[in-house]
Amino acid sequence: MQENVSHITNEAWEKLIQQLRYVQENSVYYQRLFKEQGFDSHQANTSDFLNLPYTRKQDLAKFNDDFIAVKPREIIEYVTTSGTLGDPVTFALNENDLQRLALNEAQSFQLIGVGENDVVQITTTLDKRFIAGLAYFLGLRKIGAGIVRVGAGSPALQWDSIQRFKPSYLIVVPSFLIQLAKYAEANDIDINTSSIKGAICIGEALRDEKHELNTLGKKIKSLWDIELFSSYASTEMCTAFTECKKHKGLHVPENLIFTEILNENGEEVQPGEIGELVITTLGVETLPLVRYATGDLVKKLKITCDCESSSALISSVLGRKQQLIKYKGTSIYPQQIVQLMINLPELQEYQIQVTSNELDTDKLSIVIPEEASESLQHQLKEILKANLRVTPLLKLLPLDELKASIFPEGSRKPVRFLDLRKA
Ligand SMILES: [Zn+2]
Structure with a gap:
C-alpha cells in the first residue's frame, strides 16, 4: 500500500502505476526521461510521480516518433493536432x-x-x-x-x-x-x-x-x-x-485520465482556484502521456454533482496559459475578447493581435476592416472599455488583407488571435 503524501487516492494510484509501468516498458521517450530522473515505476511512490517533469507540446513536436509505444502494424488511426500553435503533431491509435x-x-x-x-x-x-x-x-x-x-x-x-x-x-x-x-x-x-x-x-x-x-x-x-x-x-x-x-461543471472521466490542476509553483490548487490542467492518460497504448501540461487553464470546482457520477468536476477552459496578455496592468485572455465580439454581429471580421513593445510589455490591438462604420467602431470601443477596464488599440485594415491574416492557407481554424510577442 502506498503512503498517501498527495491528493492521489489509492484507487487512482493503482491505475496510474499500471500506465507508468506500461510507458517504462514501451515508450522510448519516457524510458529516456525516467532514466534521467532516476524514476523506476516498479519502486516509485506518489511523490516520485509528482516530481516527474511535465511533458509539453514542444516535446511532442520535437520527439514525436519516440512517443509512439506500439509497433507500426498495430496502428489503425493516424490523426494530427490542429497546429494552432506551430506544426501539427502526429497521433495514432490502435484497437x-x-x-x-x-x-x-x-x-x-x-x-x-x-x-x-x-x-x-x-x-x-x-x-x-x-x-x-x-x-x-x-x-x-x-x-x-x-x-x-x-x-x-x-x-x-x-x-x-x-x-x-x-x-x-x-x-x-x-x-x-x-x-x-x-x-x-x-x-x-x-x-x-x-x-x-x-x-x-x-x-x-x-x-x-x-x-x-x-x-x-x-x-x-x-x-x-x-x-x-x-x-x-x-x-x-x-x-x-x-x-x-x-x-454543474465538466465531469472528469477518472477511469481514463488522471488530472492535476497546478498553480505557478507546480502545487495542486484548492477547490475554487484556477490552474493549468496537467494530465496523465490511463489505458492509452499508442501515444501515452505522463504529466502532460496542456496549457489550458481551468478552475477546480468545489461542488460535487448530485447525478449518478461521483467524479470530480472542472470548469470549461478559461484561457490558454501562453496567451495571457498583460496590458496596462490588467491580465486579459484573448478568449474574453472573442466572447465580447459576439455582441457585434455587424462586424464582418476581426483579429486580436499582441506584440511586445520596447519595454517588453504587451501591446494589444484589435484589427477590424477599415470599411467598418464610425458608429460600429464607437460601439466596439464602448463594449471593450466596459468589460475589460482597459481599451485596446483599434487598427484598421482593408477587409481583404484582414481576411488573408485570419484565414491563412493550411489553417483548419480561423486565426482570431495572432501572438507576435518575442518568445
Ligand atoms: Zn453530474
Missing part, C-alpha cells in the same frame, strides 16, 4: 485506444441521457485527420444510438437531415448553432418545433468561471431554446470531459 475512446464517449452520452432510442446528428468534421468526430461516432455505436453523419458545414443539408431523420441531439461547434438558427429563419423553418432537444458542444466554451452560460451560450439560447451541453477534449489527451444534465 484498444479506439475501444477506450468509444467507452469515453459512451460514458459521456450516458451522463447527458442519450440512449439507444435517440438519433444523433454529427455536424462536426469526421475526416481531415481529426479525431473528435470519429470518437463521437464510436461512442454512439457503443450505446446503440442512431447516427446521422452530416459532417461540417452545409446548413441546408443539416436542416434537410433534421427534418428527414428527426434526430434528438446535435453534436456541434457552438457558433455553428447560430448559423443553423439563421438559416432556419431565412428559410421559414420553425426551429423551436424541430426534433432537436439538445446539443453536445465542442471546441468553444459555453460557460464562464461560475459555470453559467457565457455571451456565446446566452446568444444561442436566445435564438434556439435547446439544452446545451459543454464538453472539452483534445487529441493529446485522447479523452473528452463532458457536462451532465445538472450542468
Whole structure:
C-alpha cells in the first residue's frame, strides 16, 4: 500500500502505476526521461510521480516518433493536432485506444441521457485527420444510438437531415448553432418545433468561471431554446470531459485520465482556484502521456454533482496559459475578447493581435476592416472599455488583407488571435 503524501487516492494510484509501468516498458521517450530522473515505476511512490517533469507540446513536436509505444502494424488511426500553435503533431491509435475512446464517449452520452432510442446528428468534421468526430461516432455505436453523419458545414443539408431523420441531439461547434438558427429563419423553418432537444458542444466554451452560460451560450439560447451541453477534449489527451444534465461543471472521466490542476509553483490548487490542467492518460497504448501540461487553464470546482457520477468536476477552459496578455496592468485572455465580439454581429471580421513593445510589455490591438462604420467602431470601443477596464488599440485594415491574416492557407481554424510577442 502506498503512503498517501498527495491528493492521489489509492484507487487512482493503482491505475496510474499500471500506465507508468506500461510507458517504462514501451515508450522510448519516457524510458529516456525516467532514466534521467532516476524514476523506476516498479519502486516509485506518489511523490516520485509528482516530481516527474511535465511533458509539453514542444516535446511532442520535437520527439514525436519516440512517443509512439506500439509497433507500426498495430496502428489503425493516424490523426494530427490542429497546429494552432506551430506544426501539427502526429497521433495514432490502435484497437484498444479506439475501444477506450468509444467507452469515453459512451460514458459521456450516458451522463447527458442519450440512449439507444435517440438519433444523433454529427455536424462536426469526421475526416481531415481529426479525431473528435470519429470518437463521437464510436461512442454512439457503443450505446446503440442512431447516427446521422452530416459532417461540417452545409446548413441546408443539416436542416434537410433534421427534418428527414428527426434526430434528438446535435453534436456541434457552438457558433455553428447560430448559423443553423439563421438559416432556419431565412428559410421559414420553425426551429423551436424541430426534433432537436439538445446539443453536445465542442471546441468553444459555453460557460464562464461560475459555470453559467457565457455571451456565446446566452446568444444561442436566445435564438434556439435547446439544452446545451459543454464538453472539452483534445487529441493529446485522447479523452473528452463532458457536462451532465445538472450542468454543474465538466465531469472528469477518472477511469481514463488522471488530472492535476497546478498553480505557478507546480502545487495542486484548492477547490475554487484556477490552474493549468496537467494530465496523465490511463489505458492509452499508442501515444501515452505522463504529466502532460496542456496549457489550458481551468478552475477546480468545489461542488460535487448530485447525478449518478461521483467524479470530480472542472470548469470549461478559461484561457490558454501562453496567451495571457498583460496590458496596462490588467491580465486579459484573448478568449474574453472573442466572447465580447459576439455582441457585434455587424462586424464582418476581426483579429486580436499582441506584440511586445520596447519595454517588453504587451501591446494589444484589435484589427477590424477599415470599411467598418464610425458608429460600429464607437460601439466596439464602448463594449471593450466596459468589460475589460482597459481599451485596446483599434487598427484598421482593408477587409481583404484582414481576411488573408485570419484565414491563412493550411489553417483548419480561423486565426482570431495572432501572438507576435518575442518568445
Ligand atoms: Zn453530474
